[in-house]
Amino acid sequence: MTETSSAAPIANVPLSGVIGMPIAHSKSPRLHRHWLNRYGIAGHYVPMPVMPEHLAEVLRILPYAGFVGLNVTIPHKEAVLTLADVVTDRAALIGAANTLIFRPDGKIHADNTDGYGFIANLRQNLPDWQADAGPAAVIGAGGAARAVVASLLDSGVQELRISNRTKIRAEQIKAEFGARVVVYDWAQVGNMLDGAATVVNSTSLGMTGKQPLRVPLDALSPDAVATDLVYTPLMTPFLTEAQQRGCRVVDGLGMLLHQAAPGFERWFGQRPEVDAATRAAVLG
CATH class of the missing domain: 3.40.50.720 (NAD(P)-binding Rossmann-like Domain)
Known part of the structure; x- marks a missing residue:
């Protein structure tokens, strides 16, 4: 006889990350891991090396793979504006985006928090x-x-x-x-x-x-x-x-920390604090 489970289904774990090329040097994964651990949030933040010719395809796929948003770094910060459905006024004025939110309706929202x-x-x-x-x-x-x-x-x-x-x-x-x-x-x-x-x-x-x-x-x-x-x-x-x-x-380290906070809040529902412990975690 097959045993059936009456447990409730496990909710999807929200995913986010940073895309760029190269990306191995990025301190953002360490920063977001610190915040996820601090607030006890079930989520993941991953670095993703993406070549420019694959950018559009990657952005189309990720919202269907559990991703709720991304940080964007060189060389994609300008290109993502042409691929987003909604662009904030400040991102349009600056001519670049560093934060993407994948909305429930499937649209990509681009912002610049630098x-x-x-x-x-x-x-x-x-x-x-x-x-x-x-x-x-x-x-x-x-x-x-x-x-x-x-x-x-x-x-x-x-x-x-x-x-x-x-x-x-x-x-x-x-x-x-x-x-x-x-x-x-x-x-x-x-x-x-x-x-x-x-x-x-x-x-x-x-x-x-x-x-x-x-x-x-x-x-x-x-x-x-x-x-x-x-x-x-x-x-x-x-x-x-x-x-x-x-x-x-x-x-300049504080700019990196503070620009990340609005995206983290949008993706994971918690406004993170930027403090001495955050700096220490990122500096390793």
């Missing part, structure tokens, strides 16, 4: 930081810079200076974000820092294995706040020199 993560990191580490304390200066004009520019302007920065080695990219940002953006030639990037209250390195220069950020900091005010989007190493040469000049500095 700017939120950037500002939340500043405010957590420097609660008295004021966007309107003076001009902001952003070094670089890539995808990350666009999120930073949008969030700084939205927070109330009245003048945003930007410089990039390829000037046309900085000029494109000015064209899209308006009159508060002032473009500086790369040869004048040091002058851009004169009187700036908030200075941001949005490039990968200074990252472990990359070229150093060769920007003269002579004009940097000791009253300025300096922050870097790079978090390997935590204290980049840029932050170290800024700190030596008297500036308050904020490393």
Whole structure:
């Protein structure tokens, strides 16, 4: 005689992850595993290396395999906008998405939380930081810079200076974000820092294995706040020199942690706390 079980069926375990190429370096799986364990949530977060030519097919399949959403990293952050059914205003403005939500109706919702993560990191580490304390200066004009520019302007920065080695990219940002953006030639990037209250390195220069950020900091005010989007190493040469000049500095790891929180909440139903234990878990 066959034994039958009267137990209730096991509910599907929600799945999420991060897609990119390469992806092995990502700290996001460690971060989300920490939160899942902390809150006792039955769920999984997996890194997925996806080639650009397979992106559309992967996004079509995953919602039918138990996935409730994804983080998106290089090189897919722009391409996913064309594949999403719903795009938030901020993702459209920035021109990239880093967070996808797979809705119950099958539609893909694309958002960008990088700017939120950037500002939340500043405010957590420097609660008295004021966007309107003076001009902001952003070094670089890539995808990350666009999120930073949008969030700084939205927070109330009245003048945003930007410089990039390829000037046309900085000029494109000015064209899209308006009159508060002032473009500086790369040869004048040091002058851009004169009187700036908030200075941001949005490039990968200074990252472990990359070229150093060769920007003269002579004009940097000791009253300025300096922050870097790079978090390997935590204290980049840029932050170290800024700190030596008297500036308050904020490393880039907090941006990674804070940008992840809204997605985790949407996927798993719990707003996670970003605290010292979270940083420690990600740093390993």
